[in-house]
Amino acid sequence: MTLSKDLLRPLVLLLALCLYAAQSMAQQVNQDSLYIRQNYEKAEYQIPMRDGKKLFTVVYSPKDKSKKYPILMNRTPYSVGPYGEGYKTSLGPSPTLLREGYIFVYQDVRGTYMSEGEFVNMTPHLDKKKGKKDIDESTDTYDTVDWLVKKLDNDNGNVGQWGISYPGFYAAAGLMSNHPALKAVSPQAPIADWFWDDFHHNGAFFLPHAFNFLSSFGLPRPEPTTQRNPRFDHGTPDGYEFFLRMGPLKNANEKYLKGKVPFWNDIVAHPNYDEFWQKRNLLPHLKNIKGPAVMTVGGWYDAEDLYGPLKIYQTIEKNNPKLTNMIVMGPWVHGGWARTDGSNLSGVYFGQKNSPWYQQEVEARFFNHYLKEGAKTPVKLPEAVMFEGGNNTWREFEVWPPKQAQEKTLYFHENGKLNFEAPAAGEAEASAYISDPAKPVPFTEEVALGMTREYMADDQRFASRRPDVLTFQTDVLTEDLTLAGEILAQLKVATTGSDADWVVKLIDVYPDSAQANPHQPNKPMGGYQAMVRSEVFRGRFRNSFEKPEPFTPNQVTPVNVELQDVLYTFKKGHRVMVQIQSTWFPLVDRNPQKYVDNIFEANEEDFIKATHKVYHSPQQPTSLKVKVL
Template structure:
């Protein structure tokens, strides 16, 4: 690199490459190891998919700074430096530039074109690489890209994603020299239980994680930066997505429990800031990164979406994208739409010439007394629903406790929500059975009028598709104890920490018993609620241990809260003529 640091890189080149048979590069930069290391040791599959591997490219894998066999110091979400003027100023885009430059000049029999891809954290490195502006870079595909750790992965709207508690050794322990070993393994928590709900509840307040992570620099950064301050802001790649001239295809999964914010935000920001650039979005019926491996029968949790969906994506979308820009005309006439999106209700792919779609109409779904949900505004002069939220008995975020000890959450994004609907600390509003199909396509906003007896609160809002009683099970049910009769499929959810209602930088307590607006975005959907189904919205204040528990007494730094700070509180959601609550949705006509 330009500052003298060496990054360990493995290059797989086709055997028939020659001066007359040249190939483009496809590169992935990662913090997760590019093993197997050593001459003569080969990965079982290389490249984004088997079709591209068969087509032959020069595949490049690189450990980023401070990870595995590369030199340098590791930092999470390396801050992007705008307008670099000194050779000592380095970031991930400069490392991508220097790598591309070296490859084009030193690897024989290349055609002078390079593409890049990466899923999850490597998706972040792909986005940063897209900012390098190297003339040889022709195509980038950030997939489930991390873009801002305050709004995805480790936080959602500032609420800490406690479901990630096992991952901190991976991201918060340095190693003193290049290594092929997983040096962070000794730092993993030995919980001696498969019940993550009970483990996290018994642990108590977040400060007690110091028992495991007092020397973990990433955990300490969380404790020291509870708000969206400069530490987190400078680690966001989103403000830098400008002056991108080459082709970009951003990919995500509608049920990605880790990085759903990233692909939608990266695509929309690139679209806004770079008019005229080839910029496309692909969203499939997948959990995190699952489009990269074919499973045959495509399921997420208990929901079946069809067969060979990942293969369709790989062959008909991803392969065509890279072939066109790295081997073909490269003029943008790929035959692919601006947005290739899977409708998770109809269970089929749909194409759009822009996203959000031009034919989307915004409408409100209003809460009413007795759990009713309609498109009509309430007419009652006084109407309110309330529940008692007890942080010592939080609502589980899913019914299957074995998944709560997973490395990261996964299935809950489409899980059956009946267990929550039947609790007294969860509000439920639902429509009558639909008389016709309704397709929600685009952005969603929760708009709540609330009050509370406490001085802080969280609001977790879920959009749910309630199946009819006669719904049959499909042939591939993963859990034989689950029935799709009256299944409550989660379509989308998000949490909002009330202290951040006006500013993520400057939190404010709630005034007890004062009616207050809580407005926040749920991520986009493309989902048809079919005739006979119901649209349901659930509102609750805990989803544990997916998210940490709000003490409900305002504490400036929740990471430092004590046991005594956690109190019961009564939360009220208003649904009357002058105080309406509900969900603003986009309906495709």
């Protein structure tokens, strides 16, 4: 087949853009790697903890010994490699801080790679410690910091800690160490509670994310090693087909994992929010923090850990009112502020390269102020540095959510209408759809094995055209509408089954006249349905996450779904859309829709079709509670 010039031209342009981006990243890596080799020396240590275990730690120190340097530490379960003579190709949170003059410390956390001890996922924090055997991440942080400031000969006595994702959890847990030398901590995309971050969202199970991660990371490490576990081979690039063919969740162990992944077995054994999960919740322990300034960082489009940054900031703010406590939320995917330029995602363009600005004007200023300048006063940065989507601009607030935001309610109506007026008498009482677990709604049009980072901003037209997805939208907006803060979907629903999931998606519908974006100049944007926020709720947990209960068939039942915060402007000429559905595959495992005590043990025959209704009558209104700025 021969391509015409009209078809060939956009393909050539797209290839050129991809090649340019790859070359730019490679050049940065090469520049950083050369700088590290020329300016840093590397040393490896086994640092003793109070219980006698030793944690493998790598220290990169400036070769220039004419002055003292602050320490920036990263504690990780993902390896501090390369081990031995090899050097990292990047150091610190950013290329900016790499060149600012720091001692960079990386540590394999307890029980991972070359560190001694037993690894425990989301190590439970012990508020009261009776002896040297009572250890957690706060004690390991304290002992590490104490060793560093006493044993290194070229530090200035000030220590900072940062980490993204799981290392973000270790940074947040390190806050409770209260070591006097720990002056600044930045938990970035931190995990707060694994019943809402990563593997679970409101009790619903994020299947490919958990399976793909734990099938490798979750394998036991019987002795110290420098080697990573092999990745699971799915035998196909199509995750939708792989997980559909796998069948009920019980088949994951029977067909593939064979009981060899301990934490998968823990998930299966604890389907509800019981003590196992509760003791891994970091939030109740974020109190009595005595010293370090805190800057929590997250991405509005983080498919893994959006709950963690927002809740950690809010909890620290509530429990430690005198502490310097900041939050930064940008237009980023998971860790995107350090791994991408932050200019676009899927079809959405964010106006500029946002990551370099953050690295230079926010992150570097934060750490330099507290670690290099030894400041006793707060850094001159606002408490909340937040990116406003839609308008593509950064905004500053004294507190988050902003106090000036006014609560309003968007109501659902018959014929797919959505507005700020309550339903009137005479309207149809409900909209219905049939949900079939055998033919679940895909979460993306892409062929992928895992949770794509783009899905958080993808065009949702493929879903709105399905009969098992309800769509409600406003008229064309006559003025801008800015939402700032949390969103609560207050659903009134009924089902012919006895269990169901409820997926709620908030969407920005572009006008038909929308122009192509700079990063995809040949992609038509007219009518694009950009997902702004989305969440899923496993209906059995509507009254309690500890004690699930079935639905009574055909009985109208309230289900409240917290969608997490936004800062987003729906522009004049756009529409606001909300989609409701009950499958989101394979992102979320399939709910059988017939109540069983443990979905991880459900059988094939438990999966049934069900008709779901969303009510929008004056007596049973469904609505979206928002905060308008």
